[in-house]
Amino acid sequence: MRQNGNRIKNFVLDLVFPMKCIYCSLEGDWLCNKCLDLVKRDNYNLCPICEVENSNGAVCGFCRKNSNLDGLMVVLENSQLNQKIIHLVKYNFITELLNYIKPKIFSCINNNPNWRDYFVLVPVPLHRRRFLERGFNQSEIISNIIGEVKGNIINNQLLAKVKYHRHQVGLNAKQRKLNIVDSFAVNDRCLVDFNKTLVIVDDVYTTGSTMEECAKTLKEYGYQKVWGLVLIKG
Numbered sequence: 001m002r003q004n005g006n007r008i009k010n011f012v013l014d015l016v017f018p019m020k021c022i023y024c025s026l027e028g029d030w031l032c033n034k035c036l037d038l039v040k041r042d043n044y045n046l047c048p049i050c051e052v053e054n055s056n057g058a059v060c061g062f063c064r065k066n067s068n069l070d071g072l073m074v075v076l077e078n079s080q081l082n083q084k085i086i087h088l089v090k091y092n093f094i095t096e097l098l099n100y101i102k103p104k105i106f107s108c109i110n111n112n113p114n115w116r117d118y119f120v121l122v123p124v125p126l127h128r129r130r131f132l133e134r135g136f137n138q139s140e141i142i143s144n145i146i147g148e149v150k151g152n153i154i155n156n157q158l159l160a161k162v163k164y165h166r167h168q169v170g171l172n173a174k175q176r177k178l179n180i181v182d183s184f185a186v187n188d189r190c191l192v193d194f195n196k197t198l199v200i201v202d203d204v205y206t207t208g209s210t211m212e213e214c215a216k217t218l219k220e221y222g223y224q225k226v227w228g229l230v231l232i233k234g
Contacts, residue, residue, distance in 0.1 A: 022088060022097070023081050031085075031100045038081050039101055041108045044074035044233065048208060056114045068215035072205060073115075073229040075108045076101070082232050086203050089138055098141055105142070105231075106149045119227075120192050121146060121154045124202040124214055125184070127161040142231065143201045157190040158198075159214060168210065176209040184217040197225040206234040 018027045023035040031039075046053055048071070049063035058071035076082045085101065088094045109115055123139035131137060143154045163183040168176050192198075200214045205228065215226040 030097055039104050040077045042074045042077045048072035068212050068219050069228050071227045074233045075105055075231045078232045102145055105145050119152050119199045120196045121152050122158050122198050122200050123156050125159050125161040127164045129164050138203050139201050157187050160185050160187050173207040176207050180209050180213045184214055186221040194222050198223055200228045202230050204232055205230040
């Protein structure tokens with residue numbers, strides 16, 4: 001009975017508020033096939049700090065002294081459409097959009113010669129209050145998608161968000177860094193092998209303040225190899 005009720009509810013909603021492509025407004029899907037073709041993979045081979053070109057997105061030797069990250073992997077090009085997808089997932093809670101771009105994520109990971117199945121995925125955590133407000137953690141969803149295709153271990157409890165702060169959106173680089181400082185802690189009940197390469201997973205890398213703070217927390221605890229992976233780099 002409950003399933004029938006949900007079907008009727010969804011049918012009525014589709015009649016009153018038909019699903020439209022978020023980019024061209026064509027009715028039928030959140031992303032029509034034509035617009036989905038516009039979602040391109042990124043072949044990111046730059047130092048994420050100074051953007052000097054290299055072979056794998058590693059932090060260059062010059063920037064290493066100023067970075068806790070060892071490198072950054074980027075899945076999608078930084079386009080208006082990709083930005084809109086992430087914004088709608090994060091702030092309008094349309095998490096189904098991540099299912100549409102699954103094949104793009106699969107393709108990126110499968111074609112990355114530097115990817116290893118022994119990498120441990122560590123989603124950027126949300127503060128409990130933020131999680132209750134949103135109802136999901138998009139970084140965990142992205143990690144689960146990667147885990148589907150490569151089978152990597154996902155440790156979503158290694159890092160904990162211990163500080164509640166305002167959103168980073170709208171802040172400049174200095175404000176973002178101050179806003180996020182001391183926000184994370186390692187959960188010593190959920191440790192993994194210290195020799196493992198950890199990959200911090202998030203949706204967007206803008207100034208890198210969140211990713212850097214996560215990497216700093218992990219390295220101060222004793223982890224030696226910490227990379228980042230994001231859908232887009234702003």
